[in-house]
Amino acid sequence: MTKAIKETIFNDCPIRNVLARISDKWSLLVMYALNHNGAKATRFGELRKLIPDISQKMLTSTLRTLETDGYVTRQVFAEVPPRVEYSLTERAISLIPLIDSLIEWALDNMADILSDRNKNKWYYERNDKNA
Numbered sequence: 001m002t003k004a005i006k007e008t009i010f011n012d013c014p015i016r017n018v019l020a021r022i023s024d025k026w027s028l029l030v031m032y033a034l035n036h037n038g039a040k041a042t043r044f045g046e047l048r049k050l051i052p053d054i055s056q057k058m059l060t061s062t063l064r065t066l067e068t069d070g071y072v073t074r075q076v077f078a079e080v081p082p083r084v085e086y087s088l089t090e091r092a093i094s095l096i097p098l099i100d101s102l103i104e105w106a107l108d109n110m111a112d113i114l115s116d117r118n119k120n121k122w123y124y125e126r127n128d129k130n131a
Contacts (some may be wrong), residue, residue, distance in 0.1 A: 071088065
């Protein structure tokens, strides 16, 4: 396959495009946390409690990205103090079974992955020193 054909085929790859947005450190976890409440909308503070190690800034950024891509809806209520609720869209809900499968796969394979990582640790440590 020529370089021009590869660039034509893979340049707008939908897998690459979608995974680039949802495979960051927090997006899948935020969607999973929103799904934790089922169809019930979730307030920002409640999300922070469900994901205690995420900063307020990072949660805000992640929610904005998910909203931009149509995975999350944001509803603002004109109250004092202001109330904002987030919920999953149908698009995100259709992704949840795949996330569940990925979690199951990770649980089934994590011990072996950690074992392999530990076996090959010397290689990476040696190469990091030589870099």
